[in-house]
Amino acid sequence: MAQPLSSDLEKQIIEVEEQLRLAMLTSDVATLDQLIADDLVFTNHLGQIMSKQDDLAFHQAGLCQFQTIEYSERRIQPIGEQMVVSVEVQWAGLYSEISFQDNLQFTRLWQRSPQGLWQVIVGHSSVIQSNIH
Numbered sequence: 575m576a577q578p579l580s581s582d583l584e585k586q587i588i589e590v591e592e593q594l595r596l597a598m599l600t601s602d603v604a605t606l607d608q609l610i611a612d613d614l615v616f617t618n619h620l621g622q623i624m625s626k627q628d629d630l631a632f633h634q635a636g637l638c639q640f641q642t643i644e645y646s647e648r649r650i651q652p653i654g655e656q657m658v659v660s661v662e663v664q665w666a667g668l669y670s671e672i673s674f675q676d677n678l679q680f681t682r683l684w685q686r687s688p689q690g691l692w693q694v695i696v697g698h699s700s701v702i703q704s705n706i707h
Contacts, residue, residue, distance in 0.1 A: 579652050587650050587657050587684060590692045599643045601633040609693055611685070616697040619678055640667040657684040657692075662702065677702040 590609060597605035607630060614626040624632075632638065647662040659682045666675040683696040 579650055583652065583657070584650055586692060587659060588648075590684065591645070591648070591659060591661070591682075594694070595643050595645060598633075599640045601636065601638075601640075603630055603633050606630060606633060608691060611687065611693040611695040614694060614697070616694075617699070619676070619699045619701050638667060638669045640665055642666050653683075655685065656695075658682070659684065663699075677704070 593605060594609050596602070597609065607626075610626045610629060612626055614624075614629065616624045616629060618624060643663060643665045645661050645663055647660075649660045651658045651660075659680075661680050661682075663678045663680055664676075665678070666673070668674070678699045679702055681698045682694050684692045685695045687693050
């Protein structure tokens, strides 16, 4: 049976999700460093497994400039002391000066660090196919 989500916990997760969105949008590596667990396992929409160091290096390199990152259809589900977030993301920008625009579905597992901060420990993204019948 699913645990009920308290409004306080929901607000906390919505807040860290927004911090993550803004940090990705601006490639704010310091904030990303705080929001991502050291032992992150992230599978991106290309099927590549990335670590925290890979993700931070991606943003530090400056090859990708996000112009928009918009969230919709967010679902938050507590699992024990962790929180699962599933969110639809529409993003656009430039990668190596080539424009892109994608609709993705992200799933993230948030857990508290020993210091009490919410951090992403596991993540996955998939491309949303608009022409599936």
